[in-house]
Amino acid sequence: DVKVTQSSRYLVKRTGEKVFLECVQDMDHENMFWYRQDPGLGLRLIYFSYDVKMKEKGDIPEGYSVSREKKERFSLILESASTNQTSMYLCASSSPNREQGQPQHFGDGTRLSIL
Amino acid sequence: AQSVTQLGSHVSVSEGALVLLRCNYSSSVPPYLFWYVQYPNQGLQLLLKYTSAATLVKGINGFEAEFKKSETSFHLTKPSAHMSDAAEYFCAANTGGFKTIFGAGTRLFVKA
Numbered sequence: 001d002v003k004v005t006q007s008s009r010y011l012v013k014r015t016g017e018k019v020f021l022e023c024v025q026d027m028d029h030e031n032m033f034w035y036r037q038d039p040g041l042g043l044r045l046i047y048f049s050y051d052v053k054m055k056e057k058g059d060i061p062e063g064y065s066v067s068r069e070k071k072e073r074f075s076l077i078l079e080s081a082s083t084n085q086t087s088m089y090l091c092a093s094s095s096p097n098r099e100q101g102q103p104q105h106f107g108d109g110t111r112l113s114i115l
Numbered sequence: 116a117q118s119v120t121q122l123g124s125h126v127s128v129s130e131g132a133l134v135l136l137r138c139n140y141s142s143s144v145p146p147y148l149f150w151y152v153q154y155p156n157q158g159l160q161l162l163l164k165y166t167s168a169a170t171l172v173k174g175i176n177g178f179e180a181e182f183k184k185s186e187t188s189f190h191l192t193k194p195s196a197h198m199s200d201a202a203e204y205f206c207a208a209n210t211g212g213f214k215t216i217f218g219a220g221t222r223l224f225v226k227a
Contacts, residue, residue: 101165104215106158
């Protein structure tokens with residue numbers, strides 16, 4: 001079965017800390033994504049990557065960076081965590097198969113609290 | 116610009132009743148369309164997808180959706196709700212690029 005694994009389900013950090021969220025997929029997908037999910041706002045795209053070492057800003061990249069050194073792993077970095085980054089973070093991956101519309105496969109999410 | 120609108124942030128139905136979750140899209144080209152379901156404390160799971168092969172699409176757990184180009188709609192239905200259907204549902208659209216646009220979500224409540 002296909003799998004997207006996020007390293008932590010729950011995480012509590014303090015303001016100013018550098019925070020790493022890790023995501024690994026076993027489907028050999030080229031595309032990987034990081035979203036944050038907040039009540040009433042749906043999913044908002046932070047960053048995505050369509051190949052190793054390639055990254056593109058999404059709709060809300062401020063305060064975040066990403067790293068993709070290997071095809072299967074995509075990391076989200078909060079450079080200096082702030083309380084407004086308390087949220088649910090979802091990682092996803094997809095194959096660039098345009099005929100199938102590139103459906104995304106999601107991890108279970110990381111609920112991050114910044115105190 | 117591409118957008119996805121889900122009508123109703125919350126929908127409540129009785130067990131055994133029809134489920135209807137509404138989704139409209141705005142796109143300059145016919146998009147690929149998806150419905151995802153999210154159970155509490157989990158990620159999103161693909162329910163079904165429309166890729167232009169057939170306008171009526173059947174998915175998992177008895178759900179189906181119909182693509183209506185004239186109405187730019189892709190509503191999700193299930194003839195008889197079950198308690199286990201209680202979850203949040205997201206409609207999404209992709210016009211062939213990297214990015215998929217998600218609606219804000221509709222939370223479905225099922226009453227016994």
